[in-house]
Amino acid sequence: xxxxxxxxxxxxxxxxxxxxxxxxxxxxxxxxxxxxxxxxxxxxxxxxxxxxxxxxxxxxxxxxxxxxxxxxxxxxxxxxxxxxxxxxxxxxxxxxxxxxxxxxxxxxxxxxxxxxxxxxxxxxxxxxxxxxxxxxxxxxxxxxxxxxxxxxxxxxxxxxxxxxxxxxxxxxxxxxxxxxxxxxxxxxxxxxxxxxxxxxxxxxxxxxxxxxxxxxxxxxxxxxxxxxxxxxxxxxxxxxxxxxxxxxxxxxxxxxxxxxxxxxxxxxxxxxxxxxxxxxxxxxxxxxxxxxxxxxxxxxxxxxxxxxxxxxxxxxxxxxxxxxxxxxxxxxxxxxxxx
Numbered sequence: 001x002x003x004x005x006x007x008x009x010x011x012x013x014x015x016x017x018x019x020x021x022x023x024x025x026x027x028x029x030x031x032x033x034x035x036x037x038x039x040x041x042x043x044x045x046x047x048x049x050x051x052x053x054x055x056x057x058x059x060x061x062x063x064x065x066x067x068x069x070x071x072x073x074x075x076x077x078x079x080x081x082x083x084x085x086x087x088x089x090x091x092x093x094x095x096x097x098x099x100x101x102x103x104x105x106x107x108x109x110x111x112x113x114x115x116x117x118x119x120x121x122x123x124x125x126x127x128x129x130x131x132x133x134x135x136x137x138x139x140x141x142x143x144x145x146x147x148x149x150x151x152x153x154x155x156x157x158x159x160x161x162x163x164x165x166x167x168x169x170x171x172x173x174x175x176x177x178x179x180x181x182x183x184x185x186x187x188x189x190x191x192x193x194x195x196x197x198x199x200x201x202x203x204x205x206x207x208x209x210x211x212x213x214x215x216x217x218x219x220x221x222x223x224x225x226x227x228x229x230x231x232x233x234x235x236x237x238x239x240x241x242x243x244x245x246x247x248x249x250x251x252x253x254x255x256x257x258x259x260x261x262x263x264x265x266x267x268x269x270x271x272x273x274x275x276x277x278x279x280x281x282x283x284x285x286x287x288x289x290x291x292x293x294x295x296x297x298x299x300x301x302x303x304x305x306x307x308x309x310x311x312x313x314x315x316x317x318x319x320x321x322x323x324x325x326x327x328x329x330x331x332x333x334x335x336x337x338x339x
Contacts, residue, residue, distance in 0.1 A: 008083040016075045023069035025103055027115035029062040063111075068118065071101035071125065087140035095132040099125035113192045114251045121192075123256035124165040130260075132161040151274040158267040165257030169304045170195045170238055194252035195221075195305045199235040201259065213316035216262065216301040223307045236305045262298040262315065266291055286334040294329040 002012045075097035082090050102118065104126035112121040136157040143149040170193040203217050220234035228238075239252040270288040277283055299319040302311040318328070 008085050010081050010083075012079040012081070014077055016073075016077065018073045020069075020071040020101070022067035023071060023101070023103060024065055024067060024105075025069040025118065025121075026063060026065050026111045027118070028111070029064045029115070031115040069102040071099065073097065073099045073125075084138070087142060088137070090135065090137035092135040093133070096130065097128075097132070098130065099128045101125045111192060113194055113256075117251070120251070121256050123167075123258065126165060126257065128165055128257070130162040132159075134159050147275050151276075153272040153274070154270075155272070156267065156269045158265075160265045161263065163261035163263045164300070166259040166261045166300055166303055167192075167256050168195055168236060168254055168259065169193065170252055193239065194254045194256070196237040196239050196252050197235060197254040198222075198237055201235055203259070212310060213314040214298060215313055216298070216315050217259070217313040219309060219312040219314065221305045221307050221309065221312060229307050238305065238307070261300045264297050264319070265295050266297065267293055267295075281337070281339045284334075284336040284338060286336070288332050288334070290330045290332075291328060 001014065002010060004010045075095055077093060077095040077097075079091065079093040081092075082088070100122065102112070102121050112118055114120050134157070136155070138153065138155040141152040141154060143152055201217050204215065218233065220231045220236065222228070222230035222234040222237045223240070224230060224237060225240055230237075236254075239250050268288070268290050269292045270286060272287075273285045275283045275285075297319050298315045299317040301313050301315045302309070305312055
């Protein structure tokens with residue numbers, strides 16, 4: 001829907017939606033039940049010694065890539081535009097959106113946590129950003145009189161958006177992980193094993209820096225096994241229990257991509273001077289500043305929940321809107337001859 005409101009000023013409101021089907025997922029057709037990780041016997045434990053398929057090779061994980069994933073994206077967007085008049089024009093847009101999928105990878109797909117519960121991996125897409133606001137403008141400075149004063153132009157763009165989702169992991173096998181090291185290979189989805197959650201996780205977007213980074217949420221992890229550490233206030237719990245003198249393992253109850261990482265804000269500015277030097281010729285000088293306010297846009301926090309870890313919940317890098325490669329104020333100058 002588009003409407004003109006006043007002279008040279010327009011508003012546009014719209015909806016966009018998309019649905020993806022038959023997207024790739026990777027699962028283990030021979031996945032053992034989690035507590036059977038203590039017992040190597042599976043549905044198809046091994047091939048016979050004289051098997052024509054692969055003699056004397058044990059049949060462990062059967063990695064299967066299938067097109068059973070799906071996704072959906074819904075967005076409401078609004079744009080306000082002022083056409084160039086009296087040397088001024090601007091454009092402002094806002095998008096409210098939500099993207100859900102089973103797997104946000106573009107190729108073979110990530111291995112799900114539990115191959116018998118695919119919907120357990122349904123959640124926000126890795127790239128989901130709930131709110132996004134962009135405003136840009138151009139102003140031709142009203143100076144005149146001579147070539148030094150004329151031809152100045154100022155432009156800017158500001159981009160602000162919500163953070164991207166974060167999935168917490170239960171840690172690798174070993175003494176401080178969720179599954180004993182000796183049984184680690186029993187689960188294909190071990191790398192995506194998630195912890196339990198017993199309460200809210202306090203997020204501090206403006207947390208003060210620590211010695212190694214910014215503490216985005218508390219690095220408190222509880223190991224409920226006998227002798228395990230369980231600090232006060234810990235709501236992230238390794239997915240193990242101790243019942244009847246035995247350690248019982250289970251898949252974590254925490255969903256995929258349920259936490260939201262730091263938001264992103266960036267502003268760029270440019271100053272341009274055009275000077276005519278003859279018929280059909282001009283010299284253009286440009287001064288461009290990226291991230292003019294030198295705003296710290298933090299990357300994603302450490303997400304592997306391990307007891308005593310100093311990296312869990314800690315941010316150690318900055319980011320651009322499409323990646324975690326770092327950001328800081330940058331300037332560049334350019335001189336162009338056009339004819």
